[in-house]
Amino acid sequence: MSKSAMLEVKNNDPIGTLRDFFRDLLEKKVVDALLIPKKLPSGDGYCQTLIRDPELLVDVNPFAPTLPVQSAKLISHLTIMDPGCKVGAVLKSCEIRAVIELVKFLQVKLDRLILIGVDCPGTYEPSDYAKMSREKGKGGSITGNLLKGAREGKIKPQDGYDLRLACQICEYPNPQNADVIIGLFGHNPQKEIYVELRDGLAGELAEKGILATTEKGSSSRDSVIERLTEERLKRRDEVFDAFRSRVKNLQDLMDALSTCIRCHNCMVACPICYCKECVFKTPTFEHKADQFLRWADRKGGVRMPTDTLLFHLIRLSHMVTSCIGCGLCDSACPNDLPVATLFRAVGQKVQGLFDYTPGRSVDEEPPVATFKEDELQGESGTT
């Protein structure tokens, strides 16, 4: 059960109004620290900032349209040991889904965490954002322009730029599993912002005089989300279809991944790859000269660095069941390999085997961590 309210926007400034809301949360001790995107002094972008002093809320922007890192990893650092106080985190839907997955892998504890989810029209590559902000001279309007279309769910990226592909095909524009939801869709952001609170929190905020809520939701928001989700699903299926018709056999896959230099950037950026020491960075993969020569002997020659195909296939087998599709692997790849599309397209099928949707609920066990006795009873474990 949840309760909601419309936050009245003052001076046509939705972000300023939300800043006041966050100031209330901090000053009235709903949270003791707040993780939120804050504009860099250079104006080139945003970075998640852990704020204790409300004065530092200047220039924060919950709708910052970039995703330089996956905050789920930051949340892991903040909560794996008891932080000793309540931490609020302003996150996009993909970040919350990653948090939910990390809870299941015991990398995040929810006890002292208040998840504040925002509606997300999509994000730009950080480098694109920096370019745009220099062109415009001020970054604020980039968010403003994106918000304009959010009311109707008609998202128009800045001329000459595109949102990240992962965002274009993301079927979760609105956050799930958040304690606080800050809604953009379906309302005029110059006038009002939709806020939804989990029951216990609704009581606390009312008591502290921050926000009074009712049981009424927002039907206009719901219908915009429905339409936007439908559009994104359509785009997603187009991208999947294109990828599948491109990758029909192993040679095609190797062609798609052929420029991989095994820098491990995709793995470092991935919120689900939480292992402290990945097997690919252990001595297991520090081969001796005679080993390389033997491989070269067997095949006539061997590409160096070796094990690029193995790396992607193993990463798939380790984490694709929990891939939440944030696409940060794409952003991290120096050679623009279609890693995110590969992981999402393969993920769709593998997750389907176990009727599993990563990020849906903390109560669902990840497929790699459990089993059923009466499943996969065909030959070689087929269904």
Add this chain to the structure above:
Amino acid sequence: MEEFEPRIIAFLCHWCTYTGADLAGTTRQQYPPNIRIIHMMCSGAVDTIYILKALIDGADGVLVGGCHPGDCHYQTGNYKARRRVAILKEILDQAGFTEDRIWLRWISASEGKLFADTVTQMVEELKKMGPNPMKKLWLA
């Protein structure tokens, strides 16, 4: 032309399939010598890296052998192996490698005959399939 002889890498669990293979030997069951056995403590200890590495380096088939469901010495290792193999096979399927070169079989310590039959059958199937195309891929 010399007939193609497939090479199979087998990861066999200590408690069931490896012992089953032993029984096949002591009871003088005949089976083709195309198999190279790697002794594991449990099918649940077979990392997908082992399977893929074997295939990418040119093995024509990989056999993972474990205890029958419910019989695992460590209670649940074989159920975990079953999921892991299912996930791997689906990934390979999606990656366009649809050939059935990874076999997961439950063979108990008393099933020496079944072990010999399984290897015989696998060699036959792999002969029909021909050599693993990855054998020649210097890029992989």
